[in-house]
Amino acid sequence: MKRNYNSELDNMVATDVSYIPATSTYNDVYLSVAISHKTKKIESWKISENMM
Secondary structure, three states, X not given: OOXXXXXXXXXXXXXXXXXXXXXXXXOOEEEEEEEEOOOOOEEEEEEEOOOO
């Protein structure tokens, strides 16, 4: 990511994946989140049984 981006024009989005321990019926589940650098708010998220 460029350090001198223009926050008025550019909308950078950061992503992260974390696992959440699940019950014995399932393996761990995964939470994927996309956060906007401009607004500091979550733009999207998804919970899945696999990381794909």
